[in-house]
Amino acid sequence: MVYQLGILGLGTVGGGVAQVLLTPEQRHPLLQELQIKKVGVRDLDKPRPVNFPPEILTTDLQSIVQDAEIDIVVELLGGLEPARTLILEAIAQGKHIVTANKAVISRFGDEIFTAANQAGVYVMLEAAVAGGIPVIQPLKQSLGANRIHTVTGILNGTTNYILTRMQQEKGDFAEILADAQRLGYAEADPSTDIDGLDAADKIAILASLAFGGRIARDEVYCQGIRSVTAVDIAYADKLGFVIKLLAIAHRDFSQADNALELRVHPTLVPLDHPLASVNGVHNAVLIAGEPLGEVMFYGPGAGAGATASAVVADLINIAALLPMGNQSHPLLTCTHDHYCPIVPLAQVSSRFYARLLAEDHPGVLGKLGTCFGNYGVSLESLVQIGIKDDLAEVVVVTHHVCEGEFRQALDEIKSLISVNQVASVLRVLA
Amino acid sequence: MVYQLGILGLGTVGGGVAQVLLTPEQRHPLLQELQIKKVGVRDLDKPRPVNFPPEILTTDLQSIVQDAEIDIVVELLGGLEPARTLILEAIAQGKHIVTANKAVISRFGDEIFTAANQAGVYVMLEAAVAGGIPVIQPLKQSLGANRIHTVTGILNGTTNYILTRMQQEKGDFAEILADAQRLGYAEADPSTDIDGLDAADKIAILASLAFGGRIARDEVYCQGIRSVTAVDIAYADKLGFVIKLLAIAHRDFSQADNALELRVHPTLVPLDHPLASVNGVHNAVLIAGEPLGEVMFYGPGAGAGATASAVVADLINIAALLPMGNQSHPLLTCTHDHYCPIVPLAQVSSRFYARLLAEDHPGVLGKLGTCFGNYGVSLESLVQIGIKDDLAEVVVVTHHVCEGEFRQALDEIKSLISVNQVASVLRVLA
Structure with a gap:
């Protein structure tokens, strides 16, 4: 079989995905079945790392999600709109979705998964959380035996980079942020990262998978790293801690309604804890449950290559499942539609x-x-x-x-x- | 659907698996579809942590693999025989297999997977490598976009425990081995662990999945930790290293035949390397590829709970796939039958x-x-x-x-x- 792909967005991640798809040698054989039919971009004339013939590129994103020959839409635009609308339209057209968009999934997952279930299509999002680290798929397919009680993550590379440098250089937040911006590790408008919003999107998604319920994104308590000072990092160090921006989802099975705690905040982490040595732009996710104990997934949380690895993994998974028939794989579809109760802070x-x-x-x-x-x-x-x-x-x-x-x-x-x-x-x- | 299970072995791991299956509440809903029909044991009268009614327990292992009502055989006997014969017989009877047996898979995988493909059944082995850490499933389903070049693992808890204690206590191998045996961290006959044979079994399995070819187990170079001395650990420390028993599989894409290096040996690991801080009985697997970079999976490498988590995950995956039809999932079956060439040491x-x-x-x-x-x-x-x-x-x-x-x-x-x-x-x- 050959599946036709429509890719929305050809920035850093889109370019990385295209490069992998165009060099299938020595990768999984199923890559041979994935063919790029259309790529939607904002500007046709911008120079890009991957050169497509002109008939592949288009600025008409709508035409991609409406294209009857496209089987899978890969949404790499980021942001809420037009991503949300395009995803919903593609689903309505019976197309499977692969997305790296944590913002749209954490806020509109309800609407998107309900539509996907009705249409009988997959919505895959390995790249939306922790970049190239496989964590969505393991949560869906490898940890089901467990009563998971806690998911703890370092889910934002920018803040971890800044905190790591503050720790190592004993520097202040403002000057290291400025330097990170200069070096391209932080955005010109850094709020999404440093105020914890990006990490909150991601922990909402992980919690939804770990605890099998929908999460109201605005119930995630969220405190960023602006208030972390060099003084506190130094005291924390003396006390045997490093300061990390952690995203934490915890279910207390002793509570009657199994309500969740959901929060993102700078946290003192004991030096001998596995998350303490996760430095720089790396991400890590620690999952604790019964009977497993704790497992940690560690790796690159962003970047073209890491994100492309996750996006293409999702594509391979869809290409593997489609010939098996019309019934959706129960572990790869969203089977819950209730909202998890959240413990007040x-x-x-x-x-x-x-x-x-x-x-x-x-x-x-x-x-x-x-x-x-x-x-x-x-x-x-x-x-x-x-x-x-x-x-x-x-x-x-x-x-x-x-x-x-x-x-x-x-x-x-x-x-x-x-x-x-x-x-x-x-x-x-x- | 309800699937009937036959479990071979009710030791530590078998007991852990049974306990999870008998308490499905708050675990994945598919556990409700898994029912234990028979459990094969050596001795009916041995006291056990899980009590089964007498009609479930049997010493006649043959009767389990021949039982027409059993859909999935869970092989938790360990060792080569009778495990190999029972697995092959069960496959011949059209039963799916879940096993935690690295020895039998690394030595007889060829025969077992060939038989499984002919019979159209799954052979799942998440628990065979790195205990509760999901690594088999991610290799099969999450990393296919990559040209994987290196898999590096701390795959044996006993040796990592001994080396960690030698490091921390500046103690000698023989005395810490004796203490580990007294505490139950090492077997009375410790050779399989400390001579690296167990780690070699496991890296052979990981290499087979990472590089898509069969591995001749006896081509894995294998040196254990008997020769590691407190003196060398101290010198390594001065030079900025810790000594770990690493299992390494490496493909050199620049070589004409893409031959593999496969080896298990004590190794000086730089202190800032992610594997350096993997201590005690923990396991970790680092996978490096293009375009991903490096990801690490870390957690408990053994124990009833961790292994049960992996075994039951495999059972859930089978229960999820069976209603989808008769065609096997291409990512969960063994699709290669050539042997990988191995670089001479x-x-x-x-x-x-x-x-x-x-x-x-x-x-x-x-x-x-x-x-x-x-x-x-x-x-x-x-x-x-x-x-x-x-x-x-x-x-x-x-x-x-x-x-x-x-x-x-x-x-x-x-x-x-x-x-x-x-x-x-x-x-x-x-």
Whole structure:
């Protein structure tokens, strides 16, 4: 069989996908069955790494999703529109979809998968999360025996690159961000990455697969790395931690409705934890369940080659399944349509790190300890590290405590006359 | 649909599999379709963690593979016989196979997959390599876009446990092996693990999948960890390495016949390499290819829960595919029947570490350097570390060199009157 592909977008990722498809030698034999019929671009005259004859390129994206001869549409535009509309139109035309678009899947997955199920087509998205690391397929096909309870990921290469450099160079956020932008590791408008939105899209997708339910994207708590300082990285280091932007999805099986915790935030990770040594632009996903224990998937989270590897893997999977008949593969289709209940942040239990500036009086540590104790916040450590501008710098690490109770204690502490400032609050990986 | 299972073996792994199958709640819904019909054991009266009614247990393994109502046989006996014969008989009866048996697959895969293809049944083996870590399925279904060139694994938990403890405790092999045996981390007869045979079985299987050809198991070069000493671990540490038992499969695409290098040996791994921090009984597999780059899969390499996770994943995959029709899934069947050519060890290029004891004369280092140079062995470092029993202890690290040339140089060095002993030779990861 030969399957005709319509590719939407020929940027970095599209170019990478095309290059793999055009050099099938020594790759999987099923690549021989995949043929690029049309490639949709914004500008026909832009120079590109892959040269297509003029009859393949078009600026009319609509014509691709309507083309009756195209079997699979590969959506590599990114962003919400026109990606969403084109995907839905392609599905309505009975085409299978391969996409690398986490934003559109995390926000419109409901609509897209419902349409795909009605049309009996596949929507494959290995490239949408963690680039070239196989994690979507293993979640669908290799971990079904387990009661998965936690998915923890370093899912955004830009923020991990910045935090790694802050750690290694003891540099400040703003200057390293600027340098990352100069080097092409961060966008001119970096908000999607550094405010955690990209990681939140991705953990919503992983949670949906791991826990078998839909996720309302706006229920993912999301805090980026703008507030991480060189000072906190240095203190974390002394305490035996590195700071990483983690995306965490956790199901508490002891709760009646098995509600999920879903959050993205900078986190103190113990140095001996497998995620602590994931540096630079690498991504990693740690999945924990019963009876498995923990497995980690590690590799390149972005880039033309890594993303192309994932996109083409999805294409191979579709090409493998189509000759098997009209029935969809039950592990590769979305079989749930309920939304997972999400635990409100105030009820989420975490460990916390806080750095406070207080007047350098005897008894201040005692007062702080009492205040935390009043709200049931049990402390692992409470250390006055030094003096800064005549103020004592105090670092607190708590045991597990509900976010709400910790915040109440912090509010009371802020009102103490001897406490000048709560300089930073970060969470600590259990 | 309900599929009837016959399980051969109810030891640690069999017990783990049974426990998962008997508690399907909150696992994948397809588990509801898997029913244990018979379990074959050696001794009916042995107490077990899972209690089956007497009509389920049998010592007549033959009756299981011949049972017309059984759809899938789960082979968890281990070892070569009767596992091989029972698998072949079950295949002849049209039953699908799920096995955790690396020894039988690496040695008799040829016969087993040929029979399976003729009978149109699946032989699934996720649990045979790296325990609960999904690596077989990703190799089959997620990496097909790539020209994979290298698979590097820490595939044996026992040896990794021993080497980790030797590293951390600066202890000697024999005493830590004895302690590992006492604690149940090593077998009473530890040869399969510590001589590298188990890792060799596993890399043969991974290579077969990664490179799409059969592997003659006896062509895998195999050196275990008996010769690794605390002295070498300490020197490696000073040089920035840890010593790991690595299993390596490498395809050199520049060679005319794309022959493979296949080897298991203790290896100096740079401290910042992702495999360097894989400690204790954990396993990890690093797969490198174009255009992907490198991905690593990390997790528990053995144990009831981890292995059960992999076995049951295979069962779910079969249960998902069977209703789709009679045609086998092309990514889950063995489609190659040629044997991969293997590069003779003498032609394999490696970096080497060697520790020599030589007379403490001026000019000895010069003589050694000249000797290596005569055979084209380029040195990265040549250091006299200290004096031991009046002999100078010299540590050499080479650049890449063919094994054959290095060995010739070493033979000449051994014949030098001033060289007392070649105390150890290890390979260094590039």
